[in-house]
Amino acid sequence: MSNEPYVRTEMLSEQPAPLGETGVIRWMRENLFSSIGNSILTVLSLVVVFLMLKAFLPWAIQPSWSSGSLRQCIDDPNITGACWGVIRDRFNQLMFGFYPHDAQWRAIAAFVLMLVAIAPVLFDKLPRKLMIFSAVFPFLGVWLLWGGTIWAPLLVLAGFAIGYFVNKALTGIAGNLAGMILGVLATLIWWLYGVAPVSDILSSVAPIGIEAIESSKFGGLMLSITIGVSGIALSLPIGIVLALGRQSDMFIIKTLSVGFIEFIRGVPLITLLFVASVLLNFFLPPGTNFDLILRVIIMVTIFASAYMAETIRGGLAALPTGQFEAADALGLDYWQSMRLIIMPQALKISIPGIVGTFIGLFKDTTLVSIIGLLDPVGLVKTIQGHADWNGIVWELYIFIALMFWVFTFSMSRYSMYLENKLKTTH
Amino acid sequence: MAMADQPAGKSFRLSMLLYDTRYRSMTIQVIMLTGFVLGVWWLIGNMYSNLADLGKEPNFSFLAHPAGYDINQRLIEYTSQSTNARAWVVGLLNTLLVALLGVILATVVGVAVGVLRLSNNWIVARLMTVFIEIFRNIPVLLWILFAMAIFIEEFPKPNAFRGDNATSFMYLSDSIAFTNRGWYIPKPIFNDGSMAVVAVFFLALAGMFIFGKWAKARQEKTGDILPVFWIKLAIVIIPTMLMFAVFSFLNGNREYSVVTTAAMEGTELSTIQKPKACVVSGTAISVVLQELLRETGQKVKVNAYDTEEDARAAYLNGDCNTIGVPSNEAQSVQGVVPATFSQGNPILLEQPYLDGFNFKGGLHLRNSLIALWLALSFYTAAFIAEAVRAGIMAINKGQSEAAGALGLRQKRIMNLVILPQAMRVIVPPLISQYLNLTKNSSLAVAVGYMDVTGTLGGITLNQTGRALECILLLMITYLTISLSISMVMNIYNNSVKLKER
Numbered sequence: 067m068s069n070e071p072y073v074r075t076e077m078l079s080e081q082p083a084p085l086g087e088t089g090v091i092r093w094m095r096e097n098l099f100s101s102i103g104n105s106i107l108t109v110l111s112l113v114v115v116f117l118m119l120k121a122f123l124p125w126a127i128q129p130s131w132s133s134g135s136l137r138q139c140i141d142d143p144n145i146t147g148a149c150w151g152v153i154r155d156r157f158n159q160l161m162f163g164f165y166p167h168d169a170q171w172r173a174i175a176a177f178v179l180m181l182v183a184i185a186p187v188l189f190d191k192l193p194r195k196l197m198i199f200s201a202v203f204p205f206l207g208v209w210l211l212w213g214g215t216i217w218a219p220l221l222v223l224a225g226f227a228i229g230y231f232v233n234k235a236l237t238g239i240a241g242n243l244a245g246m247i248l249g250v251l252a253t254l255i256w257w258l259y260g261v262a263p264v265s266d267i268l269s270s271v272a273p274i275g276i277e278a279i280e281s282s283k284f285g286g287l288m289l290s291i292t293i294g295v296s297g298i299a300l301s302l303p304i305g306i307v308l309a310l311g312r313q314s315d316m317f318i319i320k321t322l323s324v325g326f327i328e329f330i331r332g333v334p335l336i337t338l339l340f341v342a343s344v345l346l347n348f349f350l351p352p353g354t355n356f357d358l359i360l361r362v363i364i365m366v367t368i369f370a371s372a373y374m375a376e377t378i379r380g381g382l383a384a385l386p387t388g389q390f391e392a393a394d395a396l397g398l399d400y401w402q403s404m405r406l407i408i409m410p411q412a413l414k415i416s417i418p419g420i421v422g423t424f425i426g427l428f429k430d431t432t433l434v435s436i437i438g439l440l441d442p443v444g445l446v447k448t449i450q451g452h453a454d455w456n457g458i459v460w461e462l463y464i465f466i467a468l469m470f471w472v473f474t475f476s477m478s479r480y481s482m483y484l485e486n487k488l489k490t491t492h
Numbered sequence: 493m494a495m496a497d498q499p500a501g502k503s504f505r506l507s508m509l510l511y512d513t514r515y516r517s518m519t520i521q522v523i524m525l526t527g528f529v530l531g532v533w534w535l536i537g538n539m540y541s542n543l544a545d546l547g548k549e550p551n552f553s554f555l556a557h558p559a560g561y562d563i564n565q566r567l568i569e570y571t572s573q574s575t576n577a578r579a580w581v582v583g584l585l586n587t588l589l590v591a592l593l594g595v596i597l598a599t600v601v602g603v604a605v606g607v608l609r610l611s612n613n614w615i616v617a618r619l620m621t622v623f624i625e626i627f628r629n630i631p632v633l634l635w636i637l638f639a640m641a642i643f644i645e646e647f648p649k650p651n652a653f654r655g656d657n658a659t660s661f662m663y664l665s666d667s668i669a670f671t672n673r674g675w676y677i678p679k680p681i682f683n684d685g686s687m688a689v690v691a692v693f694f695l696a697l698a699g700m701f702i703f704g705k706w707a708k709a710r711q712e713k714t715g716d717i718l719p720v721f722w723i724k725l726a727i728v729i730i731p732t733m734l735m736f737a738v739f740s741f742l743n744g745n746r747e748y749s750v751v752t753t754a755a756m757e758g759t760e761l762s763t764i765q766k767p768k769a770c771v772v773s774g775t776a777i778s779v780v781l782q783e784l785l786r787e788t789g790q791k792v793k794v795n796a797y798d799t800e801e802d803a804r805a806a807y808l809n810g811d812c813n814t815i816g817v818p819s820n821e822a823q824s825v826q827g828v829v830p831a832t833f834s835q836g837n838p839i840l841l842e843q844p845y846l847d848g849f850n851f852k853g854g855l856h857l858r859n860s861l862i863a864l865w866l867a868l869s870f871y872t873a874a875f876i877a878e879a880v881r882a883g884i885m886a887i888n889k890g891q892s893e894a895a896g897a898l899g900l901r902q903k904r905i906m907n908l909v910i911l912p913q914a915m916r917v918i919v920p921p922l923i924s925q926y927l928n929l930t931k932n933s934s935l936a937v938a939v940g941y942m943d944v945t946g947t948l949g950g951i952t953l954n955q956t957g958r959a960l961e962c963i964l965l966l967m968i969t970y971l972t973i974s975l976s977i978s979m980v981m982n983i984y985n986n987s988v989k990l991k992e993r
Binding site: 096097098100104107108111112114115315316317318319322328329331332333334335336337340341344345347348349350351352425429430432433435436443446459460463466467470471474475478 | 520613616625638937938949
C-alpha cells in the first residue's frame with residue numbers, strides 16, 4: 067500500500083477570496099487605481115475636490131443667518147465669511163417680488179394647484195378624471211394671481227361652450243367644415259365683444275371677486291414660474307398647429323410654418339424681449355396698452371412655440387408611417403386621425419422633449435431682468451441698492467442659482483425617468 | 493375609384509371647392525394666405541399710423557449719422573465720430589469674436605468632459621456628472637453675472653502689483669497679469685518678414701490637410717497606418733520655424749541705434765535723464781526700444797506717432813529726448829548714441845507693463861469679454877458633453893467587441909470604429925449647441941460687452957430712438973449668422989453622415 071499515491075479523501079472547505087479581491091479594496095482597485103494614469107487622475111480629482119471644499123465650506127458655514135444687515139456681519143467677530151442674513155431678510159421678496167403680503171396665499175395656492183393640474187399629464191397612473199381640473203386650471207390660476215372679478219375667467223371659459231354649441235347646431239345644417247369655422251368665429255366674437263360688457267353687468271349685479279393685483283407687483287421666483295408656465299402652456303397648442311403645418315403637403319401652409327419656426331429659432335430671445343418692451347405696442351391699434359408682463363408672456367409664447375413645434379415634429383417623425391396609413395384606411399378624416407390616432411402617440415413620445423423645452427424656457431425667464439422686470443436676477447440690483455445690503459454679492463447669486471437648480475434638476479430627472487419608462491414599453 | 497367616375501372639369505360646382513378633396517386643399521391655402529396677408533397688413537398698418545403719430549416714419553438714414561459714443565473693444569478702427577453703421581459692424585465683429593472663442597473652448601471642454609464622464613475611474617466620472625449637472629441647470633445669465641462678479645471682486649487691483657512689497661505678481665516671466673480690470677497678455681507685433689512666416693504657416697496648414705487626406709486614402713487602400721499626428725505636427729512646425737529663423741537672422745543684421753539728447757557722449761543707457769521716447773506706434777523698433785529703456789529701471793514716457801517722419805520731426809522739435817533710428821542714419825540725427833540694438837524676430841511680443849496705476853502695452857482682455865467667454869463656454873460645454881456621451885453610448889457594444897475580436901487595440905478601436913460612427917450622432921446636436929452659444933452671446937448686454945446687441949440694439953437704439961429699425965436690423969443680423977452657421981455645419985454633417993444607397 068505504501069506505493070499508492072496520496073489521495074485526499076475529504077474536500078477542502080471553501081476559502082474566502084484573497085483580501086485584495088474583495089470588498090472595498092477590490093472596488094477601489096478596479097474603479098480608482100486600475101492603471102497608473104487612472105491613479106494619477108484619482109489623486110488629482112481628490113486634490114481638486116479637497117481644495118474646492120476647503121475654499122468654500124469655511125466661507126459658507128457661518129452663524130450669520132440672523133444678521134439684519136451687511137454691517138452687522140462685518141462687525142460681528144464670529145462671522146468671517148458669508149452673510150446669509152440677506153436671504154432670511156429678503157426671502158419674501160425673492161419669492162414674490164412686491165406682491166402684496168396678505169395676498170401671497172393666492173400665489174402659493176396657484177402654485178400648489180398648478181402641481182395638481184400638471185400631475186395627471188406627467189404621471190399616467192393618476193386617474194384620468196383629474197384632466198378636467200387640468201383644463202380648468204389656467205383660468206383658475208390666472209384669476210388667483212391677478213384677482214378681480216370671478217366673472218371674467220368664467221365668461222372666457224363659457225366661450226368654449228358657446229363655440230361647441232354653435233358647432234353642434236350648425237354642423238347639421240351647413241356641414242362639417244363650415245360648422246367648425248363658424249364655431250371658432252362665434253367663440254372669437256364672444257371673447258372680443260361679449261365678455262367685457264357681460265362681465266361688467268354681472269359684477270355689478272353680483273360682485274364676487276378678490277382684490278385685483280396689477281402685474282407690475284409681480285416679481286421674484288413667482289414671476290419666473292408665471293412666465294415659464296404660461297409660456298409653455300400657451301405654446302403647446304400653437305406648437306402642435308405649427309408642427310402639423312410643417313408636416314403638411316400644402317405648400318403655402320408649409321412655407322408659412324417653416325418660415326415662422328426658422329425665423330424665431332434664428333434670433334435670440336433677448337431681441338424678442340426688446341420687441342416686447344419697446345415695439346409690440348406699435349403693432350397694435352393706437353391706444354391699446356398692455357402691461358409689460360403680458361407683452362413678455364406673448365413674446366415668450368411665440369418663442370417657445372417655435373421650439374415646441376420642432377419637439378412635436380420630432381414626435382410625429384418618430385411614429386411609424388403605418389399609423390398614418392392605418393388611420394386613413396379606417397376612413398378617418400385628417401382631424402379625426404390626428405386627434406384619435408396620431409397626436410396621442412406623438413405627444414407621448416415628445417413629453418421628454420417638451421420637458422426639455424420647458425427647462426430651457428424656465429432658465430431663459432431670467433432674461434426678463436435685462437428689460438427691467440424684477441425676477442430673482444433683477445432683484446439682485448434692487449437688494450444691493452438698499453443701504454443694509456450694499457455690497458453683498460455671492461450669497462444672493464448662490465441662493466438664486468440654487469433655487470433654479472432645484473427646479474431644473476428635478477425636471478431633468480423626471481425627463482430621464484420618463485425616457486426610461488418609454489424605452490421599456492417598446 | 494373616385495377619380496374615375498368624376499372626370500375633372502365636368503359640371504364644376506362652387507361647393508366642390510369645399511367638399512372635393514381635389515380643390516379643398518387649394519381653398520384652404522387661399523384662405524390661409526389671405527388671412528396671413530390681411531394680418532400682416534393690419535399689423536403694418538397699425539405700425540405706420542402709430543409711428544406717424546409719433547412723427548417717426550421708418551427711415552434708415554440714421555445709420556449714416558455719427559454714432560457719438562465710444563466702444564471700448566474694437567477690432568476695426570472706430571471713433572465716436574464714426575457712423576452708426578460702423579458701430580453696428582464693430583459690435584457684429586465683437587459678437588463673432590466671442591462666439592468663435594466660445595465655440596472653440598466649449599468644444600474642447602465639452603468633448604473632454606463627455607469622454608471623461610464615461611471613464612472607468614469612478615471618482616472622475618462622478619465629478620464630470622456633477623460638473624454637467626451644475627453648469628447646465630443654472631441659467632446662463634447667472635453664470636455670466638457670476639463670472640463677472642468673480643473677476644471684479646476677487647482679482648487684485650493693478651496697484652497691488654506695484655512697489656517692492658507687491659501682493660500680486662505677473663505670471664510667465666512678467667508677461668501676463670490678471671487684474672480686476674481684465675487680463676493683460678503679450679501682444680504680437682508683426683515685424684519685417686512676418687507676412688512670409690504667416691503665409692508659410694497657412695500653406696503648411698493646407699499641406700497638413702492634404703497629407704491627412706492622402707494618408708487616409710492610403711490607409712483605406714493598403715491598411716497601413718502612418719503616425720499621422722506626428723507627421724502632421726512636423727509638416728506645420730518645421731517650415732514655419734525655418735522661415736522664422738531665416739527672417740530672425742536677416743532682421744538681426746539690421747542694426748538700430750538709440751539716439752538721445754538727455755545723456756552725455758559715450759555713456760550707458762541708464763544715464764539717460766527722464767527718458768521720453770518718440771516712437772512709431774505698433775512697430776517692432778518701438779517695442780524693442782521701450783523694453784531697452786525700461787530695463788534700466790527708469791520710468792519711461794512714450795509719445796506714439798503714426799509715421800517715421802512725424803516721430804523724427806517731434807524728436808527734432810524737442811517733444812521727446814530719445815528715438816530709435818537705423819544705425820547708418822544715426823549720424824544725421826542730433827544727439828548721442830548710448831546703445832545699439834537689432835530689430836529682432838519677425839514676430840515679437842509686446843509685454844504689458846505697469847505704468848502708474850494701470851497696466852499699459854500688451855493686449856488688454858476686458859473682464860466683460862473673459863466673463864462672457866468663460867461662462868458661455870462652460871455652460872455650452874455641459875450640453876456638448878452630454879451630446880458626446882450620448883453619441884458614444886449610441887454605438888452598439890457589439891461594434892467595439894467585434895473590433896476587439898479583430899485584434900485592434902483600445903486606441904484604434906476608438907479612432908477607427910467608435911468615433912467615426914459616433915460623430916454622426918454627435919454632429920447634429922453639436923450644431924444646435926453652437927447656434928445656442930452664438931445666440932446666447934447676446935446676453936453680453938448684462939455685463940456691458942459691446943456686441944451687436946450692445947451697439948445697434950443698445951446705445952444706437954436709445955440715442956436715436958429708432959427702435960423698429962434697430963431691432964429689425966438686429967434680428968436680420970442674428971438670423972444671418974444662425975443660418976450661415978447651420979448651413980456650414982449641415983454641409984459638414986452631410987459629408988460625415990451615413991451614405992445610403
